[in-house]
Amino acid sequence: DDMDVDTIWMDGEFVDWDDAQIHVLSHGLHYGTGVFEGARCYDTEEGPAIFRWEEHLDRLFASTKPYDMEIPFSREELSEATLELIRRQNLESCYIRPIAFFGYHALGVSPGECPTDVAIAAWPWGTYLGEEALENGIDVMVSSWRKHASSQIPTNAKTTGLYVNSLLAGEEARRNGYREAIVLNKEGNVAEGPGENIFLVRDGEIFTPGLSESILDGITRNTVITLAEERGYEVHDNVSISRGELNTADELFFTGSAAEVTPIKRVDNVTIGNGSRGPVTEELQQAFFDLVERRTDDHDDWFTYV
Numbered sequence: 691d692d693m694d695v696d697t698i699w700m701d702g703e704f705v706d707w708d709d710a711q712i713h714v715l716s717h718g719l720h721y722g723t724g725v726f727e728g729a730r731c732y733d734t735e736e737g738p739a740i741f742r743w744e745e746h747l748d749r750l751f752a753s754t755k756p757y758d759m760e761i762p763f764s765r766e767e768l769s770e771a772t773l774e775l776i777r778r779q780n781l782e783s784c785y786i787r788p789i790a791f792f793g794y795h796a797l798g799v800s801p802g803e804c805p806t807d808v809a810i811a812a813w814p815w816g817t818y819l820g821e822e823a824l825e826n827g828i829d830v831m832v833s834s835w836r837k838h839a840s841s842q843i844p845t846n847a848k849t850t851g852l853y854v855n856s857l858l859a860g861e862e863a864r865r866n867g868y869r870e871a872i873v874l875n876k877e878g879n880v881a882e883g884p885g886e887n888i889f890l891v892r893d894g895e896i897f898t899p900g901l902s903e904s905i906l907d908g909i910t911r912n913t914v915i916t917l918a919e920e921r922g923y924e925v926h927d928n929v930s931i932s933r934g935e936l937n938t939a940d941e942l943f944f945t946g947s948a949a950e951v952t953p954i955k956r957v958d959n960v961t962i963g964n965g966s967r968g969p970v971t972e973e974l975q976q977a978f979f980d981l982v983e984r985r986t987d988d989h990d991d992w993f994t995y996v
């Protein structure tokens with residue numbers, strides 16, 4: 691069957707894509723008061739399966755906490771809706787975007803009586819940073835914009851409003867001819883990408899900024915740490931990485947649900963390691979894709995079969 695991406699689940703109903711609309715005075719549009727997820731469903735050898743769906747659901751509900759937002763549906767209801775959404779559209783590998791946001795009632799920063807609206811969409815989404823990026827790596831620049839500190843806005847809550855910071859950094863990079871940005875935190879140490887976590891390899895050891903570095907607690911970050919440790923690597927996942935360490939890295943790579951595992955080959959035109967995908971990056975990238983495409987039966991509990 692050919693895929694027909696024509697349906698969106700909204701507040702308990704499946705609606706036609708073109709009818710999936712909200713009021714222009716919805717609170718979330720004006721004040722960035724939404725929380726969302728990005729998960730991938732992979733067309734595995736045993737059929738389509740969502741990768742680490744339970745962890746994505748955990749984070750979606752956790753992200754509502756700082757805003758006293760109440761999602762008026764249970765995990766089970768959201769899961770059933772998501773699986774049905776994939777089946778109805780005959781999707782196999784696809785990207786899933788759940789969002790919950792303060793809807794329409796009255797404006798003003800306080801959400802007051804605004805309802806919490808919920809929607810789930812799914813669509814095919816290829817490689818996030820470009821077809822050849824996975825193999826050849828990408829060029830990045832260190833953005834002049836810093837990541838907001840987690841003491842200013844909770845960076846461990848995937849909040850829609852945060853992504854203006856990501857847009858400022860990422861678009862600055864692309865305006866300057868780079869594919870993506872690396873964002874430093876207000877201390878000037880490495881935080882992450884606009885939509886990715888970042889890893890550094892040096893002398894065979896693996897480093898990634900700790901959760902106190904104003905980053906999102908990435909699910910792919912957690913996956914890659916697990917895969918690396920299973921392969922005997924020493925992973926330092928609670929460190930500060932200085933800007934200077936980017937230049938002396940043997941390898942750098944991004945991780946994310948959309949980005950998957952994307953090598954970084956140059957930072958501000960300084961070549962990293964061999965100037966292409968490094969050997970540790972390749973090994974972990976291969977392990978990641980073997981896992982998500984189920985060429986291994988490891989971590990079967992990480993898969994929700996459609």
Ligand SMILES: Cc1[nH+]cc(COP(=O)(O)O)c(CN[C@@H](CCC(=O)O)C(=O)O)c1O
Nearest residue numbers: 728884885886887906908909910946947948
């Ligand atoms: C700021 C940020 N940091 C790290 C990550 C990686 O987290 P995880 O997906 O749990 O491994 C993401 C995901 N970015 C999502 C949104 C991308 C978008 O352009 O929108 C994604 O990868 O789905 C971020 O947005």
